[in-house]
Amino acid sequence: MNNNLEHLKKEYMETPMPEELDFMIRKSLKEGRNTMKKKTRGKNIGVIAASAAAAIVVFTAGINVSPVFASTMSKIPVIGNVVKVLTFKEYVYNDGNHNADIKVPSIEGLENKDLQNSLNEKYLAENKKLYEEFEADMEEMKKNGDGHLGVDSGYEVKTDTDKILSVGRYVVNMVGSSSTTMKYDTIDKENEILITMPSLFKDESYVDVISENIKEQMLQQKKEDENKTYWVEGIENEGITERFEKISAEQNFYITLEGKLVISFDKYEVAPGYMGIVEFEIPTNVISDILVSGEYIK
Amino acid sequence: MDKKNIEEQITEYVLKYKENHYRLAYSYVKNADDALDIVQESVYKAICSKDSIIDPGYLKTWFYRILVNTSIDFIRRNRKTEAMDEEIIINIDSGTADNYENFDLKKALDNLPDNYRTIVVLRYFEDLKFEEIAEILNENLNTVKTRLYKSLKILRIEMEDYEEV
Numbered sequence: 264m265n266n267n268l269e270h271l272k273k274e275y276m277e278t279p280m281p282e283e284l285d286f287m288i289r290k291s292l293k294e295g296r297n298t299m300k301k302k303t304r305g306k307n308i309g310v311i312a313a314s315a316a317a318a319i320v321v322f323t324a325g326i327n328v329s330p331v332f333a334s335t336m337s338k339i340p341v342i343g344n345v346v347k348v349l350t351f352k353e354y355v356y357n358d359g360n361h362n363a364d365i366k367v368p369s370i371e372g373l374e375n376k377d378l379q380n381s382l383n384e385k386y387l388a389e390n391k392k393l394y395e396e397f398e399a400d401m402e403e404m405k406k407n408g409d410g411h412l413g414v415d416s417g418y419e420v421k422t423d424t425d426k427i428l429s430v431g432r433y434v435v436n437m438v439g440s441s442s443t444t445m446k447y448d449t450i451d452k453e454n455e456i457l458i459t460m461p462s463l464f465k466d467e468s469y470v471d472v473i474s475e476n477i478k479e480q481m482l483q484q485k486k487e488d489e490n491k492t493y494w495v496e497g498i499e500n501e502g503i504t505e506r507f508e509k510i511s512a513e514q515n516f517y518i519t520l521e522g523k524l525v526i527s528f529d530k531y532e533v534a535p536g537y538m539g540i541v542e543f544e545i546p547t548n549v550i551s552d553i554l555v556s557g558e559y560i561k
Numbered sequence: 562m563d564k565k566n567i568e569e570q571i572t573e574y575v576l577k578y579k580e581n582h583y584r585l586a587y588s589y590v591k592n593a594d595d596a597l598d599i600v601q602e603s604v605y606k607a608i609c610s611k612d613s614i615i616d617p618g619y620l621k622t623w624f625y626r627i628l629v630n631t632s633i634d635f636i637r638r639n640r641k642t643e644a645m646d647e648e649i650i651i652n653i654d655s656g657t658a659d660n661y662e663n664f665d666l667k668k669a670l671d672n673l674p675d676n677y678r679t680i681v682v683l684r685y686f687e688d689l690k691f692e693e694i695a696e697i698l699n700e701n702l703n704t705v706k707t708r709l710y711k712s713l714k715i716l717r718i719e720m721e722d723y724e725e726v
Contacts, residue, residue: 272686275686279593288576295606
């Protein structure tokens, strides 16, 4: 080979390798496998979620149908802003190369102790698992040449009105670059129930209605800004065969202060990694026909 | 095809050749964070689209194709805001005569259109066969050879193995 080119090749071959490379690839492999598993497992989850949701649907239907029921409900004292989120526990670890900061949120002030406990137990279990994963990853990393590893988890209150409380829990994983995942819970503070996607709508048609609207928004955004892209029919993406078809029945969502429904997707869920977490606000007129009531979403 | 089997093959392959893949991604974006992102995203895409592999014999070219497309996709989206690279600045600083000459060639290579530069990198740095490159880029063999020849002309490189082209 030509001398100059040989020189360039040498330089190319000497590209410094980040110490996290091996670890990062193993992470991506795991993420990919999890996504595939989720897709095949989806159906079973749907059944469980639907039955859990059914109980709540019956309850909300009760409010709308029976005037007696409605007046009984109104006699329950409104606790309003007494319901709040606190940091229950914090796990902190830092040895220079590896650090973890995990804040466990805790919902306080609900009269409905079953709901409160089940949420708080869920938060504690999630974060305990996160910390255990961090410890396991750290061990694995040390075995494979070591590198930097960080995990930061906490919560943010998206919406807090007299009526609803939307709390988002985030997890930021930092290995070289960072990735964030978000999970939301929205509570009806007056009625002390957990608002789920199925509970908001009259029937299951919301899955298709919202999915179609999101697809339209994806294409529209791409049209307006060439730098945005989504894995969706109508946008060319080589190497991707999994396109966004539908939201799941229990898709991540929250309700804004203005009473708008926002659907949230994690990194890689519907778009390449550089798009990060993506959110779509669903215009209320698109779903107004199928909403159970205009109570939460306006 | 046995799905478990192909997943294991992908896993083994991406771990074994991680440094090659990282180098290639780095040659596009010239910084570690973005290169890591591209490799990660390619690995993720590979696992999620594993069903699209028909013959595991094509695993290498199939993965390179994902990697090249992800890289080109990435720089297209980020080119608008591209600032002068730290590495180039360092190179300018330490310019002995010899280095400077090489820097010119390096710059010329970097300035080639992506579909030309990719061929030079894959052929001479990654030592891939013409047939493999043609498959990765989804072009016919003659197009690949012509582009390489043109690239070398632009770079003013006289090749001893010119005949091979």
